[in-house]
Amino acid sequence: MDGVPTPLRCFNEYHSAEMLVDDGVETVTSVEQKKVERSIKEVVNVYKQMHSLPQPTLLREQHYQYLKKGLRHLSDAYECLDASRPWLCFWILHSLELLEEPIPAAVASDVCQFLSRCQSPTGGFSGGPGQHAHLAPTYAAVNALCIIGTEESYNIIDRKKLLDFLLSVKQPNGSFVMHVGGEVDVRSAYCAASVATLTNILTPKLFEDTATWILSCQNWEGGLSGVPGLEAHGGYTFCGTAALVILGKEHMLDLKALLRWVVSRQMRFEGGFQGRSNKLVDGCYSFWQAGLLPLLHRALFKEGESELSRQRWMFEQQALQEYILLCCQNPGGGAGG
Amino acid sequence: MSGAEDLSNKSVELKEDKQFDVEAEDNLEDDYFDPTRYLFYRDRKEWADLEPVPQDDGPNPVVKIAYSEKFSDVFDYFRALLKNDERSDRAFALTAEAIELNAANYTVWHYRRVLLQALTKDLREEMRYITAIIEEQPKNYQVWHHRRMVVEWLKDPSEELEFIADILSQDAKNYHAWQHRQWVIQEYKLWDSELEFVETLLEEDVRNNSAWNQRHFVISHTTGFSEPALVEREIQYCLTQIKKAPHNESAWNYLKGMLQDQGLSSVPGLLERVLRLKETHCSPYLLAFLFDCYEDALENSSQEENKSDEELKETLEKALEICHLLAHEKDTIRKEYWLFLGRSLKNKQGADEPAPGQQERS
Numbered sequence: 001m002d003g004v005p006t007p008l009r010c011f012n013e014y015h016s017a018e019m020l021v022d023d024g025v026e027t028v029t030s031v032e033q034k035k036v037e038r039s040i041k042e043v044v045n046v047y048k049q050m051h052s053l054p055q056p057t058l059l060r061e062q063h064y065q066y067l068k069k070g071l072r073h074l075s076d077a078y079e080c081l082d083a084s085r086p087w088l089c090f091w092i093l094h095s096l097e098l099l100e101e102p103i104p105a106a107v108a109s110d111v112c113q114f115l116s117r118c119q120s121p122t123g124g125f126s127g128g129p130g131q132h133a134h135l136a137p138t139y140a141a142v143n144a145l146c147i148i149g150t151e152e153s154y155n156i157i158d159r160k161k162l163l164d165f166l167l168s169v170k171q172p173n174g175s176f177v178m179h180v181g182g183e184v185d186v187r188s189a190y191c192a193a194s195v196a197t198l199t200n201i202l203t204p205k206l207f208e209d210t211a212t213w214i215l216s217c218q219n220w221e222g223g224l225s226g227v228p229g230l231e232a233h234g235g236y237t238f239c240g241t242a243a244l245v246i247l248g249k250e251h252m253l254d255l256k257a258l259l260r261w262v263v264s265r266q267m268r269f270e271g272g273f274q275g276r277s278n279k280l281v282d283g284c285y286s287f288w289q290a291g292l293l294p295l296l297h298r299a300l301f302k303e304g305e306s307e308l309s310r311q312r313w314m315f316e317q318q319a320l321q322e323y324i325l326l327c328c329q330n331p332g333g334g335a336g337g
Numbered sequence: 338m339s340g341a342e343d344l345s346n347k348s349v350e351l352k353e354d355k356q357f358d359v360e361a362e363d364n365l366e367d368d369y370f371d372p373t374r375y376l377f378y379r380d381r382k383e384w385a386d387l388e389p390v391p392q393d394d395g396p397n398p399v400v401k402i403a404y405s406e407k408f409s410d411v412f413d414y415f416r417a418l419l420k421n422d423e424r425s426d427r428a429f430a431l432t433a434e435a436i437e438l439n440a441a442n443y444t445v446w447h448y449r450r451v452l453l454q455a456l457t458k459d460l461r462e463e464m465r466y467i468t469a470i471i472e473e474q475p476k477n478y479q480v481w482h483h484r485r486m487v488v489e490w491l492k493d494p495s496e497e498l499e500f501i502a503d504i505l506s507q508d509a510k511n512y513h514a515w516q517h518r519q520w521v522i523q524e525y526k527l528w529d530s531e532l533e534f535v536e537t538l539l540e541e542d543v544r545n546n547s548a549w550n551q552r553h554f555v556i557s558h559t560t561g562f563s564e565p566a567l568v569e570r571e572i573q574y575c576l577t578q579i580k581k582a583p584h585n586e587s588a589w590n591y592l593k594g595m596l597q598d599q600g601l602s603s604v605p606g607l608l609e610r611v612l613r614l615k616e617t618h619c620s621p622y623l624l625a626f627l628f629d630c631y632e633d634a635l636e637n638s639s640q641e642e643n644k645s646d647e648e649l650k651e652t653l654e655k656a657l658e659i660c661h662l663l664a665h666e667k668d669t670i671r672k673e674y675w676l677f678l679g680r681s682l683k684n685k686q687g688a689d690e691p692a693p694g695q696q697e698r699s
Contacts, residue, residue: 018670021620025582028509029544071399076401082412083442088400110397117393124620129393130416131444133684181447185516212687220553220594229519231550233512257597259674264586268670277546278587279510316676 005055009042010271010322018269029232029278036244036280040270043327056325059333066333067092071107083127086118086140091111093147115141116156122168133165134179142198163201166192174209175227185226186217190239193246211249214240218253221277222261231246232261234275234288241295250299259300262292263314271319272327283328284335290315377410383427389413390420390650408438419448424455440470446479450486460491468500475494475504481513497521500599502534509538510547519554531555543578546587553591564597569602571595576610580618590621593629602634621668625657628678631656635686651685 009015019037022030056208058288071092081088089111096103103111117129118141124133125141142162145153169176169188176188189210196202217224217240223232225241241258244250265273265285292315301308328335338668378384391413394401402413418428432449435442453463467484474480488494501518504511522531532555538548560567575592578585596604608630615623631652634644646650660679664672 021584023584024584025543026698027542027544029542072401074400074402076403076405076408079404079408079439080441082402082404082439083444085400085402092400106397107399110395111399113395113397114399117395126444127442130390130419131442133672134448136441178478179443179447181450182443182486183478204446219550220597221550221590225622226516227519229523229554230512231547237624263674266670269666271670276510277590278544278585279546305681307677307684309673309677312673316672318668318672 006242006318008056008322009316009319010326012050015269016041020269023242032280033278037269040323040327047326056322057327058325059331062331062333063095063335064333066330067095067099067101071096071111083131084133084137084140085128086115086125086137086144089115090140090144090147093144094337097147103148105150108150109152111144111148112150112153112156115145119156119158119161120165123158123163123165132179134182135169135176135188135191136178137183138162138165139194142195146198157199159199159201162195162199163206166196166201170206172209173212174207174211174213176210186214186224186236186240186243187226189214190243190246193243197246207247211244211247211252213308214244214249215252218258220322222254222257222259223265224258231276234262234265234273237262238288241292245295245299250295251303253299255296255299255303258292259296259314262289262296265289266315266319267323270327271321271323273315273320281323283324283335284337286320286324286328290320341452356368368481377406378391378414378431379410384414387414387421387423390416392416411435411438415445415448419444425451426456426589428452429456429458436470440474440477443479446483450483453487453613462488464491464496468496471500471504475508476510476513478513481517485517488521494521494525494527498527498530498534504537509542509545512547514549515547518551523558528555528559532559539578543582544585544587549587549591553594562598568595572604572607572610576614579614579623583614583618583623586622589626593626597629600633600637601630602637608634615654621663624663624667628656628659628663631659632682635682650687653682656682 020030020033020042022034031293064249070088074088078088088314090283093111115125118125118127118131120126120133122133124135124138126133127137142157145271147155152276154323168180169178169182169192171177172185175184175186176192178188178191193207193210195205214224216228217226217236219225219228219230221232223234224237225232226236237258241250241253244253264277265275266289267274267281270281272283273289274280274281275288290313297308297313324335328337330336372463379389387408392409411431411434412541414431417423418431429449432445432452435445436449439445439629453456453460464484464487467480467487471480471484488497498521499520501514501521504514505518508514522528528676532552533550535548535555538545539552542548556562556567556571562568562571572592575588575595578588582588593601596607602605608627611623611626611630615627634652635649635656657679660675660682664675664679668675
C-alpha cells in the first residue's frame with residue numbers, strides 16, 4: 001500500500017442496491033437474510049462514522065493474545081469441544097502460523113506431549129486423553145504436529161498404527177466412517193487423505209474406490225454433499241474436492257459446474273460466503289468456499305484452461321476481505337460469523 | 338456444523354444447575370435429606386467402590402478447559418467405568434449424564450450402545466430418550482447417528498418421517514435431519530408421500546434449497562428425469578415458482594440442474610419461454626440461465642445441423658453480451674468469474690472477431 005487507501009466496496013453508493021430483492025414474497029429465508037443484511041449495514045455505518053480514513057485492519061495483536069491464551073486455557077464455554085481438543089490445538093497453531101507468530105519451543109513441546117496423550121493405542125488420535133480414535137481429531141492432531149514441524153512432533157505419530165486405524169474405518173464402497181461404529185460422510189475421506197499423504201502411509205488399497213465415492217457426492221447443484229443425495233454444502237465440498245486433489249483425481253469432477261456453484265455462494269451484499277444456496281453468510285465459509293477457488297484454478301489449468309487470470313482468483317477478494325475485517329473481528333481478539 | 342458455532346452464546350447462557358452445586362457438608366447438620374439436591378458421584382454411597390480416573394492431560398496441559406466441578410466429576414467416573422469395561426445399569430445411567438454435559442462425546446455414545454446391547458435395554462425407551470435429546474440438540478452428529486442405530490436394531494422406521502418432519506418444522510434446513518430422512522426413505526423404501534411433503538415445504542418457503550434438493554432426490558430415485566412429460570411438468574413447476582419470486586436462486590438452479598445432462602439447448606422452446614420472462618421477471622439468475630442456454634447451443638452445434646455459421650456467431654455474441662452485462666452491471670460480485678467465462682467461451686468458439694468490450698484479459 002502506498003499510503004492511498006483503497007476505496008471500500010461497502011462504502012460505495014451502489015452497495016445498498018445489492019441488498020435482497022424479496023419480490024414481495026416473504027418467507028423464513030428472506031426474513032432471515034434481511035435481518036443479517038440490516039445488521040451488516042449497521043456495522044458498516046458505525047465503522048464509517050468512527051473512522052475518518054477507512055482502512056479496516058486485521059487486529060493482529062488482539063488475535064495473538066486471544067490465541068496465546070487459548071492455547072493454554074479455555075473457559076467452561078468450551079466444554080462442548082471437550083471431544084475436539086486436538087482441533088483447538090490445530091485452529092490455534094494454524095492461526096498463529098498465519099500471523100507469523102513464533103511458537104515457543106516449550107509450548108510446542110507441551111502440545112506434542114498433549115497430542116501424544118490423545119493418540120489411541122490402536123492408532124489414530126482422539127478428541128481427548130482416553131477417548132476413542134476419530135478421523136477429525138486425527139486430522140487436527142497430525143496437521144498440528146506438522147505445523148510444529150520438529151523432530152519431536154513428527155516422532156509422536158505412530159505411522160504403522162495410523163495406517164491400521166485408517167484401514168479399520170475404510171468401507172467397501174470407498175468411503176470411510178469417522179470412527180469405529182460411527183457415521184459416514186465426505187469429511188472422513190479428506191481427513192484420511194490428508195494424514196495419509198502427510199505421513200506417507202499411502203497404499204493402493206487404502207483409497208480404492210474412494211475417488212468414485214467422492215464423485216458421487218457432486219450433485220445437481222454442482223457442489224458436493226456430505227453423502228450422495230444431500231444438498232451441496234461448502235464444508236463438504238471443500239473436503240471432497242481437497243481429498244480428490246490429494247488423490248490426484250480432481251479432474252474427474254465436473255469442474256465447470258463446481259466453479260459455477262462456488263462462485264455463486266459469495267453474497268453480493270455481505271461480501272462473505274454462504275454455505276448453501278439461500279442460506280446465511282458465515283465467516284467459516286471464507287475458508288471452505290473461498291478456499292476452493294485456488295484449488296479449482298489449478299485444476300482447470302491442469303486441464304488446459306488458457307484463459308485463467310494471472311492476477312486474481314475467481315471471487316471478489318476485496319469484498320471478502322472487507323466482510324472479514326469489518327464484520328467478523330472481535331475487538332477482544334478472535335472472530336465470529 | 339462444527340461445535341464452535343454456538344460458542345459466542347455460551348458465556349451468556351446461565352448454567353441451569355449452578356443452584357445444585359452445593360457442598361455435601363452443608364446438609365450433614367440436619368437429618369433432613371433433600372432428594373432433589375444434586376450429589377457429585379464422589380459423594381454417592383453407591384459409587385464408593387469405584388475409584389474415579391482423573392483426565393491425563395500431562396504436567397503442562399494445553400487447551401485446558403476450565404470444566405465445572407460437575408463436569409469433571411461425571412467424566413472422572415466415566416473414565417473409571419470405561420477402564421473397567423463395567424456393564425451395569427449405573428454405568429448406563431451415567432452415560433446419560435455425560436451426554437447431557439457434552440453430547441458431542443462420541444466415546445460416551447459408543448459406550449452407551451455397548452451397554453444397550455449388553456444389558457438388553459428396552460429399545461423403545463431408548464427411542465423416547467433419543468427423541469428428547471435430538472429435540473434439545475438437533476445440530477449434533479452423534480445424536481442422529483445414535484437414532485439411526487436404534488432404528489436399525491428395532492428394524493422399525495415407523496416413527497421417523499413424522500419425527501423428522503417435526504424437527505424440520507423448527508429448522509427446515511437442518512442438514513442432519515435431511516440426511517436421516519434420506520437414509521430412512523432409501524433404506525425402508527418410504528418414497529410414496531415424499532414429493533407431497535416436499536411440495537408442502539416449498540409452499541411454506543419456496544426458497545428452501547433443502548426442499549428443492551429433496552425434490553430432486555425423490556424424482557431421481559423414483560420416476561427419473563428422462564420422461565419428457567415429467568420434465569415438462571417440472572419445468573412448469575419451476576417457471577411458476579420463478580414467476581412468483583423471480584429472485585429465488587433455488588428455483589433457477591433446479592431448472593438448470595435438472596436439464597444440464599440432456600443439455601439446455603435440447604429442450605425445445607425453453608429458451609423462448611425464458612426470454613419472455615426477461616422483460617418482467619428479470620434477475621441475474623435469469624441472465625445466467627440464458628448464458629447457459631447459449632453456451633450449450635454453441636457446444637452442441639456440431640450435432641445441430643440446421644445451425645448456420647451466422648446463427649452460431651449471433652449466439653456467441655449474445656452469450657458474450659450477457660457475460661459483459663453480468664460482470665459489469667448485474668452480478669458484479671462475480672465479475673472475475675463472468676469475465677473468465679467470456680474469455681473462455683470466445684477462445685473456444687470464435688477466435689476471429691472479438692465482441693465489443695471483451696478485452697478484459699488480465
